[in-house]
Amino acid sequence: MRRRAPKHRVVVVGAGIGGIAAALRLAAAGCSVLVLEASDAPGGKLRQVRAGGRMFDAGPTVLTMKWVFDDLLKDCGTCLDDELALEKADLLARHYWRDGACLDLHADPGRNVEAIRAFAGDREAEGFQRFAADSRRVFDLLKTTFIDATRPNPVSLSWRIGMTKPGALFALKPFSTLWSVLGDYFSDPRLKQLFARYATYCGSSPYLAPATLMLVAHVEQTGVWIPKDGMHALARRLVDLAAGLGVEIRYAARVETIVTAAGGTRVAGVSLSGGETVPAEQVVFNGDVAALAQLLGRPERPRRGGNPAQRSQSALVVCAPARPQGVPLAHHTVFFSDAYEAEFDAVFERRAPPDDPTVYVCAQDRTGGGVAGPAAATAERIYCLMNLPADGDRHDYSESELDRCLTAMDRRLAANGLVLRRNRQAQVLSAPDLFDRLYPATGGALYGRASHGWMASFNRPGARAALQGLYLAGGSVHPGPGVPMAALSGKIAADCLLADLASTGRFRPAATAGGMRTRPATADSSR
The missing domain is CATH 3.50.50.60 (FAD/NAD(P)-binding domain)
Structure with a gap:
């Protein structure tokens, strides 16, 4: 045989x-x-x-x-x-600013238009509709030509999209920053903050990242899923x-x-x-x-x-049992800084922790609906993240420095309406120096x-x-x-x-x- x-x-x-x-x-x-x-x-x-x-x-x-x-x-x-x-989230994310001003984004585009109208007025709602349409167009142009394809160069990408379609190429807005383009859709600085945050999904500053990253808005609109077991x-x-x-x-x-x-x-x-x-x-x-x-x-x-100048950002991640008090959390909740540009200047220019960080909170026991979860008296699994520079190969984060970062995070949460009673004896911290050890030669950069x-x-x-x-x-x-x-x-x-x-x-x-x-x-x- x-x-x-x-x-x-x-x-x-x-x-x-x-x-x-x-x-x-x-x-x-x-x-x-x-x-x-x-x-x-x-x-x-x-x-x-x-x-x-x-x-x-x-x-x-x-x-x-x-x-x-x-x-x-x-x-x-x-x-x-x-x-x-899997659970498909109805509420994509909740967003808070100082004094508890709140805006929810939903899986239903129509609900988003009405939510933005109630939050910031008719003009901003109309701007969101144009933004949503343009972000979808950018995604559709790049899905098969760039995202799900071998790496092109600028010339080959142009051919893939179609050299006879200059309007399509112009729609990508490659030479504009995300932050500058958002001004074409929104005058409310809070909405610019919200949609500029998509640059951080690839570890970047919205003041330096290209406007093509607006496609992330469409990616989220087409579905965010929550695995039941994490x-x-x-x-x-x-x-x-x-x-x-x-x-x-x-x-x-x-x-x-x-x-x-x-x-x-x-x-x-x-x-x-x-x-x-x-x-x-x-x-x-x-x-x-x-x-x-x-x-x-x-x-x-x-x-x-x-x-180091080319690295994406790193982070401080805090995982701990906690009892949230104040404004209600969703599964995904963002608490925005008062000094957004200064935050990115600290991370990418000064290579230092921001004094007033935007804080992302994931309430891991909560459902896609956003408000269901453990009883208020029960500690739940809370994950918090703030952006930090990718300097973990050059800088060891001391206990006192991490405490200062935690204080800055808690100060921002409180300013936006949340008091987080975290079990500090049980918390686990991950900072750029740990990420550099986990992912060698990165300095803790989490996104290349x-x-x-x-x-x-x-x-x-x-x-x-x-x-x-x-x-x-x-x-x-x-x-x-x-x-x-x-x-x-x-x-x-x-x-x-x-x-x-x-x-x-x-x-x-x-x-x-x-x-x-x-x-x-x-x-x-x-x-």
Whole structure:
């Protein structure tokens, strides 16, 4: 009986969302996939911490673009709704300003128009309608030409959109900042603050980020989901599905070096901190690209953490049991600073904690409706975040400095109507120095490069690295940061790898029908 050849093996470094997505795609195509993860759990930035005896999501808390995961899971014959208990939020987010002025954004666009009309008047409601239409147009223009595509350059993007459609290209407003363009729609500074905040979703300043980021408004309008068991459950479920396809995942397996061959021109495998070498002709690296120089034995280029001036922001994240008093919280609630521009000046220019930070609060026990939750006398799981500079490789945050940041956060919450009685003995703090240790060579930057300037999106690396056989995934590469974007980066990396293998004739990806593999890997897959 003829012995069946082994499948083509690929090593994935990192079990973040990008790495898991790549592993799923590759395994469904017939590859043998080994995922090496340095920590003891999957998810990367979708991490959990234990505070007061309860588990908290301590990373991203917003799930959008569900279609990304539905498309990915077609290869497994399933969809996200069948794998994860999800609630679609009716109330997208609640927003507070000084003295408790409040505006809710809803999943229903009509309700948003009326809410803004009641909050700021007819002119602002009309401006919101124009803004919503334009943000949708930007998203529609970029969805297939940029977001869900291999990294273009400005010329190729223009061709994809259509050189004969100058109006469409003009609609992207690439040479204007988000903050300046918002003045075309809103005169109320509070509304400019609210919609400018979308720049922070990629770790950037709205005063420097391009206006194309207005597309985030449409992304949220099309759906925000709350996983019943938390965001970390998404990573866990994707890992389970990958294991069902035969993916091997090893935890506590820290990769120290990407091994090269042929005079340093192509990948030969990876070496682990314990001394083991794992051979592989293809490696998907799901980590921040700032770490690549050290992994490739080139620590001098670029220097550790890259250029600090190009880093996205970091954060102070506080997870603690707490009893909120005052204004009611939604699952997602934002408390805006009185000094918005000074906040970003502190983070990106002075490289210092802002004196008056905007504070994001995630009440993790509350539902999509926003007001249901534990009784007032019961401590609930509260996550708070303020923006900080990505200086964790150069600066250790002392207990006194963290206390000053917590005081600034509490002062802002109180000014906007919330008193948060936090259990300080049980709280868990994550600051830029911890994030730098968790995500090496980043300085704690949580989003790769900042999206500042019209070329920012084109400056992110694509899936194919210069080193033959090395592919890149994660929030620091195209198409950018965020949970669904990281998943797309993994899918794109896997597709590039499979296309390159197919072009050599050494491997033929398994065909699929209804998401299920219809033929086994052939003898051609042995190399």
